[in-house]
Amino acid sequence: MPDxxxxxxxxxxxxxxAITDLHxxxxxxxxxxxxxxxxxxxxxxxxxxxxxxxxxTTDHDWRAFEARxxxxxxxxxxxxxxxxxxxxxxxxxxxxxxLIMTHGWPGSVVELLGVIxxxxxxxxxxxxxxxAFHLVLPSLPGYGLSGEPAELGWENGRIAxxxxxxxxxxxxxxxxxxxxDVGAAVTDAMGRMGPEGLLGIHVNLLATALGIxxxxxAETEQERAAHAALxxxxxxxxxxxxxxxxxxxxxxYSLLDSPIGxxxxxxxxxxxxxxxxxxxxxxxxxxxxxxxxxxxxxxxxYWLTGTGASAARWYWEFGQFLAAAAGHTPPxxxxxxxxxxxxxxxxxxxxxxxxTVYPGLEYFNEAGSGGHFAxxxxxxxxxxxxxxxxxxxxQP
Numbered sequence: 001m002p003d004x005x006x007x008x009x010x011x012x013x014x015x016x017x018a019i020t021d022l023h024x025x026x027x028x029x030x031x032x033x034x035x036x037x038x039x040x041x042x043x044x045x046x047x048x049x050x051x052x053x054x055x056x057t058t059d060h061d062w063r064a065f066e067a068r069x070x071x072x073x074x075x076x077x078x079x080x081x082x083x084x085x086x087x088x089x090x091x092x093x094x095x096x097x098x099l100i101m102t103h104g105w106p107g108s109v110v111e112l113l114g115v116i117x118x119x120x121x122x123x124x125x126x127x128x129x130x131x132a133f134h135l136v137l138p139s140l141p142g143y144g145l146s147g148e149p150a151e152l153g154w155e156n157g158r159i160a161x162x163x164x165x166x167x168x169x170x171x172x173x174x175x176x177x178x179x180x181d182v183g184a185a186v187t188d189a190m191g192r193m194g195p196e197g198l199l200g201i202h203v204n205l206l207a208t209a210l211g212i213x214x215x216x217x218a219e220t221e222q223e224r225a226a227h228a229a230l231x232x233x234x235x236x237x238x239x240x241x242x243x244x245x246x247x248x249x250x251x252x253y254s255l256l257d258s259p260i261g262x263x264x265x266x267x268x269x270x271x272x273x274x275x276x277x278x279x280x281x282x283x284x285x286x287x288x289x290x291x292x293x294x295x296x297x298x299x300x301x302y303w304l305t306g307t308g309a310s311a312a313r314w315y316w317e318f319g320q321f322l323a324a325a326a327g328h329t330p331p332x333x334x335x336x337x338x339x340x341x342x343x344x345x346x347x348x349x350x351x352x353x354x355x356t357v358y359p360g361l362e363y364f365n366e367a368g369s370g371g372h373f374a375x376x377x378x379x380x381x382x383x384x385x386x387x388x389x390x391x392x393x394x395q396p
Contacts, residue, residue, distance in 0.1 A: 004078055005077065005078075005169055006077065006078075007075050007076075007077045007169065007170075008075060008076050008077065009073075009074070009075055010074040010075055010076050010085060010145070011070050011074065012066045012069050012070055012074070012145070013066065014062065014066070014304045018304055019062055019304075022259055022300075022303060022304075023057050025258065025259050025260075026053050026056060026057050026259055026260060027057070029053065029258070029260045031046065031050070032046065033046075034046045034047075040268075040271065040274055040275070040278075041236070043264070043268055044264040044267050044268045044274070045278065047282060048267070048277075048278040048281055048282060049260060049263060049264050049267070051281040051282055052263055052267075052281050052292075052295075052296070053260060053263075055281060055292050055296065056259075056263075056296050056299075059292075060292070060293060060296045060297075060300075061293075062297075062300055062304075064293075065110075065293070065297040065300070068113070069087075069109075069113070072087050072089055072113075072116060073087065073088050073089060074086070074087050074088070074145075075088055076145075076146075077166065077169060079162040079165050079166060079169075080158070080161070080162050080165070081149075081150070081151075082141045082146065082147045082148075082149050082150075082154075082162070083146060083147035084138055084139070084141065084146050084147070084162065084166060085109075085138070085139040085144070085145035085146045086136055086137060086138035086139065086166065087109055087112075087113075087116070087135070087136070087137040087138075088134075088135070088136050088137075088170065089116050089120050089134070089135045089137075090120070090134045090135075091120040091121060091132040091133060091134050091135075092120070092121055092132075093121070093122075093123070093129045093130075093132035094129075095130075095132075095394075096120070096132035096133050096134045097132070097133050097134070097174075097175070097176060097199075097390060097393060097394050098133065098134045098136065098167065098170075098172040098174070098175035098176070099119065099133040099134065099135055099136065099175065099176050099177070099178060099386070099390070100136040100137075100138065100163055100166070100167055100175060100176075100177050100178070101115075101135065101136070101137055101177075101178045101179065101183065101375075102138065102140065102159075102163070102177070102178070102179035102182070102183030102186045102187060103137070103139070103140065103143075103179075103180075103181070103182070103183050104179070104180055104181020104182040104183050104184070104205075105143070105181060105182050105244075105311055105312075105314065105315070106265075106266035106269055106298070106302070106311075107181065107298065107373060107376065108139060108143060108144040108298055108301050108302070109137050109139055109144065109145075110294060110297050110298040110301060110376070111289075111298065111373050111375055111376035112137050112375050112376070114289045114375065114376065114379030115135075115375050115379045115382055115383050115386075116135060116137075118379060118380050118383035118384075119132070119133045119135055119383050119386060119387075120132060120133060120134070120135050122383070122387065125380060125383070127383075127384075127387060130394055131387040131391065131394065133386075133390075134172070136166065136167065136170065136172075138163065138166060140159065140182060140183075140186075140311070140314065141154050141159060141162070141314075142154070142307055142310030142311050142313060142314065143302075143307055143310070143311045143314075144301045144302065144305050144307055144311075145301070145305060148307065148310040149310070149313075152317070153317070154313075154314070154317055155314075155317040155318060155320065155321045156185045156186050156188070156189035156318070156321060157189045157193065157321075159186045159189070160186055160187075160189035160190040160193050160195075161193070161195075163177070163186065163190060164190065164193070164195035164196075164197075164198070167195075167197065168196075168197070172197065173196075173197050174197050174199055175197055175198060175199065176198070176199050176200050176201065176202070176390050176393060177190045177191070177198060177200075177201045177202075178201065178202045178203070178386055179201075179203055179204075180203065180204040180205045180372070180373075180374065180375065181205055181207075181372065182314060182318075183203075184203040184204065184205040184206075184207045185207040185208075185318065187201050187202075187203050188201070188203060188207065188208065188333075191333040191334060191335050191337060192330060192331045192332065192333050192334065193334070194333075194334025194335060198334075198335055199335060199336070199390075199393045200335045200336040200337065200338065200362075200389075200390060200392075200393050201333070201335060201336075201337055201338070202337070202338035202339070202340070202363070202385075202386060202389040202390065203337075203338075203339055204339070204340045204341070204342060204345070204374055204382075204385075205345060205346075205349075205372070206339070206347070206349040206353055206354060206357055208330075208357050209230060209347060209349065209353060209357070210230075210234075210322070211322050211325065211326070212356070212357070213227075213230065215356060216352075216353050216356055217350075217352045217353065217356065220350070220352075222350045223350050223352060223353070225348075226347050226348060226349055226350055226353060229346065229347040229348065230346075230347040233270070233346050233347060237270060237271065237346070239268070240265065240268060240269065241315060243312075244312040244313075244314075244315035244316065245315040245316055245318060245319035246316070246319065248309060248312035248313045248315060248316045249309060249313075251265070251308075251309075251312060252308060252309025252310075252312055253309075255302075255308025255309055255312070256306055256308055256309055259299075259303050262299060262302060262303055262308050263299050265308075266298070266299055266302065269372070270346045270371075270372050272344035272345075272346075272371040272372065273290075273344070273371055273372050273373055276290050276344075276371065276377070277290055277295055280292050280295060281295075287377055288376075288377040288378050288379070289376045289377055289378075289379055290373065290376060290377050294376070332359075333358055336360075336362040336363075336392070336393070337358040337360075337361055337362060337363075338361075338362060338363030338364070338388075338389030338390065339354040339358065339361060339363065339364050339365075339389075340364075340365050340366075340367055340374075340385040340389070341354075341364075341365070341366045341367065342367045342369070342370035342371055342372075342374045342378075343366070343367065343368070343369065343370065343371070344369075344370060344371025344372065345371060345372055345374075346372055348366075351364050362392070363388065363389040365385060365388065367381060367385060368381075369381065370382065
């Protein structure tokens with residue numbers, strides 16, 4: 001009988017027919033008229049999406065991305081009834097600390113590929129061998145190359161349990177965890193669950209701020225600016241969140257049927273990231289790792305795996321979790337916590353906010369650049385933050 005805990009090697013190879021069908025669908029797109037404003041206040045701008053479509057069908061090389069992903073070790077294993085895909089790169093340095101990092105939406109393992117080198121082999125990037133990590137990068141259930149959950153309940157806590165099982169299955173008895181966006185919520189859940197072997201966590205989005213706005217300090221100029229940013233997000237940038245947390249199936253039909261609909265939906269996440277991605281196409285000026293190729297790589301991964309709807313369902317699960325948790329004090333975090341604020345984040349949380357959520361916060365820093373997709377945009381800066389946060393835990 002097959003071993004239900006088996007870890008299977010994986011290689012990405014999509015059929016050419018799927019790429020041909022994609023190009024045909026893009027060519028048949030029915031375009032809306034141009035927006036009536038000069039900014040993104042009505043949504044993703046027509047010129048941006050049309051240039052993305054042109055690049056997608058004429059210049060983008062999917063096979064180059066397949067080769068890039070297949071150049072790192074990938075595997076799948078079944079955890080709690082779902083096939084989980086993950087990248088697993090062991091450091092060449094002795095005594096490296098195992099680290100599981102979780103991506104977010106609308107991201108994937110694509111957003112984390114740039115940090116593999118700096119984190120697993122720091123001496124090649126100006127770091128120290130003592131700061132090396134063995135890296136595990138899973139694809140969230142229902143995202144990209146992982147399987148879709150076939151039942152309800154795959155919220156942060158269940159994913160956290162799955163990640164703990166994955167690390168145990170890989171033989172790691174002591175490890176740390178990191179995440180942003182959805183990954184921050186999952187990593188937060190891991191910290192509160194405190195599975196055996198977890199030494200500490202680091203997050204770069206204060207995801208729980210959405211549910212405790214009235215408890216967050218608003219006395220300093222920085223705190224008031226964070227409140228203003230959070231209020232702006234919930235007033236004018238919350239569309240994707242509200243739709244996916246209440247009606248993921250409804251938007252799912254468009255995400256599975258129209259590649260341009262999927263691309264526009266994924267670009268319309270936050271103002272800072274949108275303008276950086278738009279600039280990559282309109283002005284041919286990438287911001288760090290946010291290049292035309294990697295942006296399309298990420299969209300293609302959702303399209304070719306047909307996971308637009310299943311990825312959106314996490315937000316529904318998160319919405320159910322927030323509703324059930326309202327009025328209840330969450331369990332305390334069981335491990336040391338590190339937090340990095342990047343200036344382009346949707347709401348750049350000040351230290352007082354991070355300490356409100358994580359009393360006894362052990363590492364905090366305000367980075368000089370970077371936004372919501374910090375690991376994607378600024379991989380070496382991001383790696384520096386991760387090293388600093390986990391340095392006290394590096395040696396057994």
